[in-house]
Amino acid sequence: MQQRKMGADGPAISALGIGAMSFTNVYGPTDEAQSFALLDAALEAGVTHLDTANVYGRGRSETVIGNYLAARGAETRERFHIATKAAIRAEDGRRWFDNSREHLEGELDKSLTRLGTDAVDLFYVHRRDPDVPIEEVVGTLTRLVEAGKTRGFGFSEIAPSSLRRAASVAPVASIQSEYSLWTRGPELGLVQACAELGTTLVAFSPVGRSMLTDHPIPMERMGECDLLPEMPRFQEPNYSANMAIADGFRALAAEMGLPAAGLAIAWLLAQGDHIVPIPGTRSVDHFHEFVAGTKAALTPEDLARIEQVLPVGWAHGERYSKAQWVGPEIY
Template identity: 40%
Template sequence: MSLSHAYGHPPAHDHAVRLLNRALDLGYDLLDTAALYGFGVNEELIGEAVGHRRREFTLASKCGMQGVDGKRVIDGRPETLRRTLEDSLRRLRTDVIDLYYLHRWDKQVPIEESVGALAEMVRAGKVRAIGLSEVSADTLRRAHAIHPIAAVQNEYSPWSRNVELGVLEATRALGTALVAFSPLARGFLAGAIRSADQLVEGDIRRSMPRFQGPNLAANLALLARFETLAAEAGCAPAQLSLAWVLARGPHVVAIPGTTSQVHLDENFGAGRVAIDTDLIAAIDSLFTPEAVAGPRYPAATQAEIDTEDFAPSGGN
């Protein structure tokens, strides 16, 4: 996502191509994109940059939320999903997508109808497995009754723990992978944001309450304590955040994004970080729902998603 969409100015095309190839060289084996990212530009980038290495990675993309006339639109109607798939296959330069998510549940369309359309794509051989994004445990179970759901992609990091209200356990019980997006808290737990002034025009974090005013100041105090824990553990804060996510269960997968080769290499090293129960407990007690200041999304965006949420008095 960060190579083409929503985090301010994307990197130069040649840099992005080199970064994707470096990821595969290191051993990353899952690339996650969406029709939404850059309104198709990110899928085109992946097709051009690493399409010739297609057998080396699992390819995931998403439908149900895309750009229409320059605006983001949620549309889960079967005919729209089928059209989006054909466009994505063309841009990705492939004849099959390994994991195809419904990016958002369109609440105007029963989840069973949208998942039914995805199931048809599997039967047609154009998609190997299907997933959902930003959904609740109840919606997951409804969808799973129509067709096996291979993965649920929800935000999960020490400061965004909504999945612990139901989805973490539901995915474990159903044999579904939980794919944690923003496992570095949108760069915050890597120490990338110290001031709101760092967020340029077009960066989605400018509208997110946790990065604003008093909320940001309170969260920076949490970050300082988290950085101390990382130093004591002998690793980078980003690595500690990723190690914490991966320790939540064998079915949990993390998909950190970056535009930096240094961070790409650093993130890959998180798999070698030893994290014991005492350290996990310390992180858990630091980032309680009450301690994190501000909700994940502004109200309008929150209304679009289906994930469980903590009580308003909490930080999540």
């Protein structure tokens, strides 16, 4: 397995990670046995980075990981680089973001209990509260590092300008952002700022929430998913338009001898040594399709062919609904 750095001075991690939202029912029914099988496969393949959050299944994702570590023995914890997130709050139908020291530390403590570990390797602020200066938030995060509760810190879905402000206070290990062949927004400055500052760009939804795979979620199964029905790209007529265009990518992947998901991962890895994709799945077989992408060395000609099939801006529809856009910084 390829290795990449988590931050300029951070540890080496696998070039491929696992997005552990899939350990909940967000993309369809799953159970702990399926998640355990996936984690076993990850260890066998040399995949070490696990990316979860306190809100994934209201703590269920973290609990599954904690149960796995307890079942497999203490040495298994040291084989994984574990990241979690906090800052999203919801109560009585209201959703908001809390970047206060009290909230972040309190939620991290709860996450550590669920994960069954004394410290995580990376702690993200899941959504930025614009009313709290990001420099102040970095101060909170550095204190959590000093307290031994996390070994590094980062942010999710922030703009390049916010990253630069944060990095002026202390090195930021990672920024998490949606980045894939159908979400190219990070190329408008975030990819470049991360490279310049030595910050790892952790790319979530790298296979377009199944659209860039050989088996995209069909419309008749959309009701099983918590998030997708609200997303404009998975609503008609956008869904059918996107499926038709992505068929060309699937055909190209087959011609190149790769699963479509593997080609999507290989494309991301080719965009910079500081990029780590974290696909999620409930299937071990599908996981191995991701791993195949880490073994593919794409040539400039390969990249040009991919660009021809899926040019920048090809996707129909916004990636988020109006409600889902509350929180991510737009730039």
